[in-house]
Amino acid sequence: AQSVAQPEDQVNVAEGNPLTVKCTYSVSGNPYLFWYVQYPNRGLQFLLKYITGDNLVKGSYGFEAEFNKSQTSFHLKKPSALVSDSALYFCAVRDIYSGGGADGLTFGKGTHLIIQP
Amino acid sequence: DGGITQSPKYLFRKEGQNVTLSCEQNLNHDAMYWYRQDPGQGLRLIYYSQIVNDFQKGDIAEGYSVSREKKESFPLTVTSAQKNPTAFYLCASSIGLAPYNEQFFGPGTRLTVL
Numbered sequence: 001a002q003s004v005a006q007p008e009d010q011v012n013v014a015e016g017n018p019l020t021v022k023c024t025y026s027v028s029g030n031p032y033l034f035w036y037v038q039y040p041n042r043g044l045q046f047l048l049k050y051i052t053g054d055n056l057v058k059g060s061y062g063f064e065a066e067f068n069k070s071q072t073s074f075h076l077k078k079p080s081a082l083v084s085d086s087a088l089y090f091c092a093v094r095d096i097y098s099g100g101g102a103d104g105l106t107f108g109k110g111t112h113l114i115i116q117p
Numbered sequence: 118d119g120g121i122t123q124s125p126k127y128l129f130r131k132e133g134q135n136v137t138l139s140c141e142q143n144l145n146h147d148a149m150y151w152y153r154q155d156p157g158q159g160l161r162l163i164y165y166s167q168i169v170n171d172f173q174k175g176d177i178a179e180g181y182s183v184s185r186e187k188k189e190s191f192p193l194t195v196t197s198a199q200k201n202p203t204a205f206y207l208c209a210s211s212i213g214l215a216p217y218n219e220q221f222f223g224p225g226t227r228l229t230v231l
Binding site: 009032034036041042043044045046049051090094095096097105107108109110 | 121123157158159160162205207209216217219220221222223224225227
């Protein structure tokens with residue numbers, strides 16, 4: 001079984017400050033990890049993913065995420081937040097041995113990121 | 118939203134009615150998915166399809182049905198057997214089912230039962 005936890009329902013950050021959205025995961029094998037962003041009443045947009053290799057992954061819109069195997073975490077970060085970054089962020093995990101269906105991609109419950117001007 | 122279209126954007130259903138949500142993609146992706154999104158619950162997988170004329174149940178398939186007659190199209194029918202259908206429905210696609218493939222999402226359909 002696999003699972004994802006996003007421990008914060010909401011994160012508030014002042015514009016220009018660095019931001020972190022937390023994600024921890026549990027898989028039986030090795031993980032593939034993803035971050036998606038959702039703006040109100042829209043579909044999800046892919047931001048970045050970790051497959052293998054460098055633990056620091058860079059993605060769209062200046063976001064990056066750090067894979068930490070010992071802490072089973074994949075936190076999303078950005079050095080300087082913009083008001084336009086305000087949205088709902090989802091972390092997702094897949095065991096490298098999984099197929100689709102119930103053993104496929106598992107999403108966290110999402111974190112609302114609010115960037116204050 | 119990455120070459121995936123969903124229609125309608127808003128849909129209202131009376132109790133006892135079946136309704137069909139459309140999903141079309143022009144990305145030439147093999148795999149397609151339907152998710153249901155409820156507030157505070159993340160996304161839950163309803164059905165997925167790897168190839169034409171083949172589809173598999175996800176975690177919450179009861180009360181839903183799908184078809185995959187064309188590679189580009191994966192419509193979802195919400196039947197009267199689905200007791201709580203009010204939700205935001207998202208269609209997605211990926212190049213294949215391999216676990217390292219990211220999924221691309223459509224803009225969603227918001228279904229409300231009257």
